[in-house]
Amino acid sequence: MSIHQATPPVDSLVLYKVRPARVVSVGEKIEIELDGGQSKRVRPKDIELLHPGPLRNLGELVPQEGELTEAWELLEGAETNLKDLTELAFDDFTPATAWAAWQLVAEGLNFSGTPQAIQARTREVVEREQAERAAKEAAERDWQAFLDRMAKAKPGPEDVGRLGEIERLALSRSEHSRILEALGYQQTPESAHRALVKVGHWQARFNPHPLRCGILMEDPALEVPALSDEQRLDLTHLTAYAIDDEGSCDPDDAIALEEGRLWVHVADVAAVVAPESPLEAEARARGANLYLPEGIINMLPADVTERLGLGLQDVSPALSFSLRIDADGALTDIELHRTWVRVERMTYTQAEERLVAGDPVLSEMASLCGRFQARRRANGASRLDLPEVSVRVEAEGVRIRPLPRLSSRELVTDAMLMAGEAAARLCVDNAIPIPFATQVAPDKAEGATDLASMYARRRCFKPTKLSMTPDLHASLGLPLYTRATSPLRRYSDLLVHQQLCAWLAGAPLMDEQAVLSRVGEADAASVAIRRGERLSNQHWKLVFLRENPGWKGEGVVVGLDERKAVVLLPELAMEARVRPRDEAALNQRLRLAVSDVDLPDLSASFRVLGEAV
Template sequence: MSTYQCSPPVNSLVLYKVRPARVVSVGEKIEIELDGGHKRVRPKDVALLHPGPLHRLADLAPQEGELHAAWELLEGSETNLKDLAELAFDAFTPATAWAAWQLVSEGLTFSGTPEQIQARPREAVERDRAEREAKAAEERDWQAFLERMAAAAPAPEDRDRLGEIERLAHGQSEHSRILAALGHQPTPENAHRALVQVGYWPTNHNPYPARCAVPTRDPDLPVPSLIEEDRLDLTHLAAYAIDDEGNQDPDDAISVDGDRLWVHVADVAALIDAESEIEREARARGANLYLPEGVVNMLPAQVTDELGLGLKPISPALSFGMLCDAQGEIRDIQVHRTWVRVERLSYDWVEERLDEGPFAAIRALVEPFRARRHADGATGLDLPEVSIRVEDGQVRIRQLLRLGSRAMVTDAMLMAGVAAGRFCLERGIPIPYATQALPEGLDTATDLASMYARRRRFKPTRLTGVPDLHAGLGLPIYTRATSPLRRYSDLLVHQQIRAELTGRSGLSEEEVTARVAQAELAAASVRRGERLSNQHWKHVFLRENQAWRGDGVVVDLDERRTTLLIPELALEARVRTRDTPSLNDRVRLAVTEVDVPGLASGFRVLG
């Protein structure tokens, strides 16, 4: 045993950490030679393996020996490095000492120190060998998987592993061992790129609904039958549900009865009780999710089938009737549960007939209200808008024109919102009122650059239990009440009005506030999912149409980049320009590059 306890002589073989070393000189410190250079260390930092002489580390060549036989002979007993080397290799030399120590340090059949080595029992050896083989096989499988990923050629058995990247792409985790191994930062964008590259996701896959954690399927809940109840019969009045072509959830319509304007709204509260499971699901969703590839409803599809205005010959409605005087003041408000007969029309079709029959009468009734709103400070944002549809795999983008028919319907719906708000306020019915604070530094300019700057100063609309000014609409009192199929807050207003009309107790102000808070949190995620999805499909469109050319309007300037709005795409772009443009200048643009996962497209100025 003293062989391992004495100070190591010159040219001896020692162990430094886990590496072999040759002693070059001995003093207060020991100079050792390592593969790659010399080093001075303390005596206690090395362990003697063989007294030498060892003239070169290169002499520590691999050795042939009876390693397994040595372990079988020694199983369960103790030995030392010298005896183990002689038993396994029939000699104790620097080379066999190092070979024997490597066997010990491997830790499978032997373990311990040079002075005291244990031959491990067979049961422990077989258990550890199986574990090591399994681990080695797992590592080989992992490396093969990484090679397939690098070659963008995953195998069918890789789908479970790719779920790890998908969770990161959907924002459900922050880490990915796979992306890290491939040398990529663990971001949702990089995960998106990787999944598309290997074919796990289709090229045009839209990850944003999942990333925003919003439901991507309609609720699957049983819908009760419509109850029989007394309703005011207004089927003798022509009623028109005017909306975009292809709209699938018509929930409002307009009638004229002499000087009275009627706004009929799908009577969703007739089916959705305030304490029902469907109501809780709608509250958890907040609103319909409108995507270019389709609509995800907050209510079961059967509700729309039963109550959508104009989908059946006669529809149940909650109708708001009102007069509007020459000063634009709404008076003589009536609210009834009704039967209505509705014809569905498109904005484009009505636009060509605004000066005819019923549409001219509707315009005449809403114009004083519109004039009153604008006199009271209503201010809109006349920024480009588009309709994006994905049809048969193709992205279709259509610019929405400023139609008189659309403005007419908007004003009629706002009148109904005022009527509903005043009806509830006068009766002490707790509902959410839509309010908006005055923006700072408001101007009256109508050019595109001014509209762009104004948008950034606008305050968000808030839902509160107390009526207050909605500055953007120019209304001192307003609630949302015309989209109960699409928006939870409208449904809640309907439920509260229905409770009043049927003589039942509605929700308290505290209950209304709590439900609105929950729904608005969900609706914010829905709006974010819609906004990001629209951007996604715009960039997909540009990637698939890289020969695109179009105009951009300068809306902002800084020292390095010019910000433009592209009206036909309703897309914001930042470009470098050789000359200094002026606000509202129009420039011709061409696409240079598109990064769909990064929601970024590059443009250059032509000419």
């Protein structure tokens, strides 16, 4: 007999969604009672009849014992209905046995369908479903065990693959981690970083920022061609000086003097890196060397530096700018040659000592550069003496060393700027397409004589841009300028060299569109490099503070922001915000102590101990 009825009678057992219900009354809508005593009025189509009753109380639906497996085996592959299945399995059709039979159907293993059309699945389907359910249950147990290990911060070797999911979020390669969500973390790279450190998968001082910026973390492995056999001017009789920071390992410029003429030698990288070559494509894709406190990742194979770095071999090939500086600091008699040079390397400190001792060659160079600098100052060049430091990760810890303002450093800076202006003039005069470095003048032209005004002045300048049209570089005080003295470490300089060398050889030049396209690609990569360097330096400064929790030092107030003061910490070349005890004034010196360091958030807090004496 079919149990299907258009309107189920009072006291019948019906299915409401997945729950059993008893029909209480029948009208335009049907009133049903759910387990727990809750009443509800529903439409006839919202329920399905399981048994016509009578069912006086849902409490009658107690578990039943029957021949469930035998019923399935008899019906395997056939179709039936709930009444027939119930009678076969329990030898009786009551509300309680009907509900027990329906639960077997709802379980979805041996049976499926509706009360009026139940399909008994085949053995093959049932066994496959059983295997899938067992696998799912095992996976769920494994997942819960993993989450338990993570909550206890004790992941095992078997968890490395799963932790890769968190790493991808920590390195900004994905936007979501199911694991972090289950553990209650926010879906951010910082939270992922914090979780990986907590469970010991990342070391506490691990620096994720270059990888997070998408930067390649190994030198390119490409073959470097031999130096071409071409005519070069022999300048090995002149002593040239490559002056760099302590520990520098990629010297790509040097200076020499010859009877009042200044020579600026630059590593001739274009001699082995030709346009359209694999080396050129690799350098363009990387944009620049990556300088990290942990070390350097080169945009070109290390062999290029070893062979062409000035002073790393007894004699080096160079692209050399020759020029004179008149009494007004203007460049005259500009020449460009491919040369052989002999270079002596020294640090800025060593060069400073020789300047102080009156070294005649370095002193004459300083005098020439001084005239050039005076001209730049007269043209509005900014002198911002803001704190600078060198950050290095060494075996014994993080080393932070202030970089003092030295005459030797200014000498080299001005010599390189001369070479940049000379290269730009040569390219303009000879219609050579190159990227010019330009910077518009700031709206405000106030001078900057103290730390607070220098800090404010720096914020007025817009970033330097590369343009195919020569124009002013405001902060340098130069009417036109290009970057041409770092081809080992910066692609735009290498591109300028390639054009200049083609011009010297009378070879075809890249047109403006080709140059612009290359500049655009390399500049996009350089943005990531600069960001990676900036964030990495901040990271290691914070590691230093965390590993030196007793650190105390001075901060100079350079800005006022509501109730907080913006301070520069000269010892660390670091900016922070503090809450002074009393109202602060610009350039006021405060004694500070570190309070807390949060590496994943790249932040530190400081407390004010008082005013510095």
